[in-house]
Amino acid sequence: MVKEIIIGITLALMIFLAIEGYNIFPIFIIAAFGGMLFFILKRNGVLNTAGGKRVVNSSAIQFDDIGGQKSAKQELREALDFIVKDKDISMMGIRPLKGLLLTGPPGTGKTLLAKAAANYTEAVFISASGSEFIEMYAGVGAQRVRNLFKKAEETALKENKKRAVIFIDEIEVLGSKRGQNSNHMEYDQTLNELLVKMDGLDSNNLEVKILMVGATNRIDMLDEALLRPGRFDRVVRVDLPDKDARMQILQIHTGNKPLGDDVDLSQIAKDTFGFSGAHLESVANEAAILALREKSNIIKQKHFEEAVDKVMLGEKTDRKPSKQERYRIAVHEIGHAIISEYVRPESVSHITITSRDSALGYMRQKPVEDMYLYTKDYLESQIKILLAGAAAEMIILKSKSTGSGNDYNEALKMVKRIIFNGMSSLGIVSPKDISKSLLAKHCQKILKEQEDAVNHILEANLQPLTRLSKKLMDDEYLNGEELRKHLNNTEASIH
Missing domain, CATH: 1.20.5 (Single alpha-helices involved in coiled-coils or other helix-helix interfaces)
Structure with missing residues (x-):
């Protein structure tokens, strides 16, 4: 006005x-x-008292609305009780927490946990990103930090609340180690201002109690002064969900969707090892989109299975390889599948030569139970599977192709895991101390041993390898049951 x-x-x-x-x-x-x-x-934020920050209504987000993350939620609740029960803790002489740092891979629910924390403490929730504070103009970032804390206090008073939660995502941009940007002192000035403001978060002297919540997937980049007690008092690890947690997340994201009788969420949870909560939400959403494309009133299991492939590998492409290329791709994928069945029976979910994103074809395995430790035998089995595609091409077509490049890169990573975890003939070695020539020599030795084993298995199964490759080229898709049926009907057993 x-x-x-x-x-x-x-x-x-x-x-x-x-x-x-x-x-x-x-x-x-x-x-x-x-x-x-x-x-x-x-x-640029100098005259903007709000600092460009978002005031978010977090009243709809509860801890119970977040699937999985049981330990993270429990640790957050315990930390937040120091704020909610401020009278009790003051009698015990306990200093209230000033900051909580959420760390973990992207998409695991750090922002949702911060919103739930604001609701749990009946606080206003103000969100910002670390990149919003960094500008080429000196002093702008520091001014925005001051504006952020001022806005939190003003908003809380306006809404008649005694608490405010300030959430900064990607805080590693704002709080990176000082001295790394010698030509850009704006970074250091901004971090210094944040440190000063966090030091001033004394609940006994402020009308509004402010809790700082940061989120990062690169805690190693943060300045040590930011992590010391009295600033970020608690570091809460937000990990990728396990199978039970994935099941909970899928139930939450499919609660408003019409599911068919054949949908088995437990199987989908099992097949999505390594997926974050964001990935699982995308799987549920993509499955609904696929059902809509087919004009189906319900979402079926096949829609979820294809949605998992899409989230992992991307959308189907219009690329049409030549007949010779399609046969090579089929041979490559059947090679992977036969070795997969050899090292772990009934492990193949399906095989296809339908292109998705950069993949011209792929073989999907049924994941084993969630694994966090890997034995030498397991790593060698995975190396065999990765080498099998190129080996099959060499046996059938007498030449290899560039389609094996990514397989070789992944195989080398696993070989190095064997070496650097003391499971090779070198014994215990350090990546810093071993010479490049010695490392290359032992990598080649391990790869050659596994490649010889793969060649022996595939040559013993030459007939099914040839027949299944032709079938895959014609049909473009082969499920695991069909694969095992053909393999079990051959004279040469892969077992």
């Missing part, structure tokens, strides 16, 4: 001066320059 009155008075004054015969052109130029300067300063 005040802005409109000022603009109206200014226009009226300029019209009056023009009528009286005064030259208003210089005044117009000065006004235009002032307006431009005001716009630049406001855009």
Whole structure:
């Protein structure tokens, strides 16, 4: 309202001066320059008391609405009880927590946990990203930090609340180690201002109690001063969900969707090892989209299975390889599948030569139970599977192709895991101490041993390898049951 009155008075004054015969052109130029300067300063946060930060209504988010993360939620609740039960803790002489740091892979629910924390403490929730504080203009980031804390206090008072939660995502951008950006002191000034503001979060002296919650997937980049007690007092690990947690997340994200009788969420949870909560939400959403494309009133199990493939590998592409290329791709994928069945029977879910994103074809395995430790035997089995595609091409087509590049890269990673975890003939070695030539020699030795084993298995199964490759080229898709049926009907057993 005040802005409109000022603009109206200014226009009226300029019209009056023009009528009286005064030259208003210089005044117009000065006004235009002032307006431009005001716009630049406001855009960069210097004159913006809100700091461009988002005030979010978090009342709908509860801890129970977040699937999985049992330990993280429990640790958060315990930390937040120090804020909720402030009278009890003051009697015990306990200092209230000033900051909580959520760390873990992307998509695991750190933002949702922060919103639930705001609701749990009956606080206003203000969200910002670390990248919003860094500008080329000196002092702008520090000003935005001050504006952020001021906005939190003002919003809490306006809504008659005694607490505010400030959430900064990607805090590693704002709080990276000082001295790394010698040519850009703006980073250090901004971090220094944040440290000062967090030091001032004394609940006994502030009308509004402010809790700082940060989120990062690169805790190693944060400045040590930010992590010390008295600033971020608690570091809460938010990990990828296990099978039970994935089941809970899927139940939450399919609660509003019409599921068919054949849908088995427990199987989908088992097949999605390594998926984050964001991935699982995308699986449920993509399954619904696929059902809509087919004009189906319900979402079926096949829609979820294809959705998992899409989230893992991307959308199907329109690329149409030549007949010779399609046969090579089929041979490659059947090679992977036969070795997969050899090292772990009934492990193949399906095989296809339908292109998705950068993959011209793929073989999907049924995951084993969630694994967090790997034995030498397991790693060698996985190396065999990775080498099998190129080996099959060499046996059937007498040559290899560039389609094995990613397989070789992954195989080398696993070979190095064997070496650097003390499971090779080298014994216990350090990546820093071993020479490149010695490392390369032992990598080649391990790869050659596994490649020889793969060649022996595939040559013993030459007939099914040839027949199944032709069938896959014609049908473009082969499920695991069909594969095992053909393998069990051959004279040469892979077992």
